[in-house]
Amino acid sequence: MAAVRKPVLLGLRDAAVHGSPTGPDAWTASKLGGVPDALPAVAAPRPLCERCRQPLALVVQVYCPLEASPFHRLLHVFACACPACGDGGARSVKDVDWTAQLQDLHLQDAVQGAAHPVPPGEQMVLSAVVPQFLPYYICVADEDDYRDFVSLDHAHSLLRDYQQREGIAMEQLLSQSLSSDGDEKYEKTVIKSGDQMFYKFMKRIAACQEQILRYSWSGEPLFLTCPTSKVTELPACSHCGGQRTFEFQLMPALVSMLKSANLGLSVEFGTILVYTCEKSCWPQNHQTPMEEYCIIQEDPDELLFK
Known part of the structure; x- marks a missing residue:
């Protein structure tokens, strides 16, 4: 019996985020760039680069509660935009473990009354010193809605x-x-090693090449290059020891949409695969972000996506 294909949701860049939206539900928005929002009663994530010790820039914020779960979940992906860290560093290696750049937040509804978000004044100071990409909201579409509109020309x-x-x-x-x-x-054509994976990737995104994110919890990632053992030998959750499952990935089109808001920031990647604890565990009375796991695959020809 054929396996049931998991549904895939596509993230697309939407309207620009103007000002600093506030309110009890500001953190329910998915976005790229800007500064990270925090869930009630959870400290705002402020990670530093492990190499240069400078603040990391927010790449995306994804609000993604699990079906039939009483928990909120907010995922942040961060990156160091320092050129010295990118040139000749970890970004030049295929299938890189970039665990420190991902934070996973989730919180039960019952504790919202105990919220203690970052004070407005402190949030303004944080915005002034943390490197930022220009913020845009992310809207969501079902990949199946695009399957009948494939254009070969582009x-x-x-x-x-x-x-x-x-x-x-x-x-x-x-x-x-x-x-x-x-x-x-x-797929049966004799082609160079690694090209076949690239063809499959291009085939799948041809219907919606502006997608910046693919979300499919416990589904299958769309590999840009042949995966290494890091994908088949994922580390267990550092808190509960449970297995990790694929949740979403960032796509090549996102790179050109990350416009610098300050300091001339830039990042380069092909795709970033994000894996999270399948139990979505959360220590009792925990108030700091949990780290999850992600892998970077280089773009074999990044100019194709510019």
Whole structure:
């Protein structure tokens, strides 16, 4: 019996965030850039880079409560935008463990009355000193809604340079991979090591190339390059010892949308795979963010997504 495919939600950049939204439910918004919001009774995450010890910039904030759970969940992905940390550092390695850049917050509804968020004055100071990307809200769409609107034209133009460089009949391969009859002949073509994974990636995102995030809790990640043992040998949750499960990934289109709000920030990646504790555990009376696990895959040709 064929396995049931997990639904996939796509995150798309929405309207710009103006000012500093406040209120009891400000933290329920998913966004890219800006400064992280905090759940009630949980300290605002303020992580530092393990290499340069400078504050990390927020890449995305995702509000993602689990179905049939009494808990709120808020995930933050941070990155160091210091050029010295990026050049020749961990970002130049495929399938990188970047655990310290991800924070996982979740809190039961019952304790909202005990909230003690960051005071407004302190939040203003925090905004002034923490490096930031310009903030935009993230809206959500179902991937299935795009399946009938695949356009080969733009996908062909994106891959033309790749075809010329590699000497592969990309247009034929892509046309076969996107055919409505589900033919997978292209996968049997003799191609260079690693290219097949890239073809599958491009096939899947062709219908919605502006997606910046793919969310599918306990689903399957969309690999950009061949995964290493880090994916098959995920570390257990540091708190409960339970297994980790795939939750979401950041996509190449996000890179060009991270516009610097200060200090000339920039980050480069292909895709970032985010894995979280399958039990979504939370220590009793805990008030600081929990670290989860993420892996970075380099973009084999980052210019295709600019």
